[in-house]
Amino acid sequence: MSVRDTKTTRAIAVSAVKLFTRDGFAATSVRAIAADAGVDPALVIRHFGTKVDLFLETMRWELDADALFAGPLDELGHAIVTRLLQTDGSESGVFLALLRASDAGAIGTSLTRAHEEGFVAPLRRRLAGEDADLRARLAAGLVGGLFYMLWVVGDTAAAADPEALARRYGALLQELITPL
Structure with missing residues (x-):
């Protein structure tokens, strides 16, 4: 199982979507996402890289x-x-x-x-x-x-x-x- 397929990754992604959607990119910190997901902030970076990378990966609207x-x-x-x-x-x-x-x-x-x-x-x-x-x-x-x-x-x-x-x-x- 890769690092990307864990419960932690999913929890971080769900928290990121919630906070980015509610508060916006600038007002949402990696620490806030980590706190909401119940993980250490270092894990956010480990699983997604930068805050921008996390935003780009989680904030998608795919039109068919x-x-x-x-x-x-x-x-x-x-x-x-x-x-x-x-x-x-x-x-x-x-x-x-x-x-x-x-x-x-x-x-x-x-x-x-x-x-x-x-x-x-x-x-x-x-x-x-x-x-x-x-x-x-x-x-x-x-x-x-x-x-x-x-x-x-x-x-x-x-x-x-x-x-x-x-x-x-x-x-x-x-x-x-x-x-x-």
Whole structure:
């Protein structure tokens, strides 16, 4: 059994997710994570390396790009927004923690890579036209705006009717998906 497969590793990871999500990257110390996990701080470093490494390993929101971008292209805007609105709620904490920590060098680089590989590139593969790359990037920005509205600002009025939100926001997204 490797060091990475222990109860200690899992306890540290669970504590890290809880504290990073609640308090953010800057306000969460290795000592606080260790205390919450009931371990010595040295074990956090032994199991994960640096605080940045721990953050990057535990604060992930993996989009299933195949499922997210599946379906007819002419209905994809609505389908994407509908699928994103059906998340289980844990994504908002991860999104907020990543957003708050985005100014830390390695974390910002990781976010850029996740943005490119998890959203832009898979959507771009579905799009036609010479401006497909630009439209995929703008679509990613529009989706980021949706998350900002829902999770940063907490606009519950906009989310009160998920179908109406999916229909209207999906129509905006569809404008970027469909070439001019």
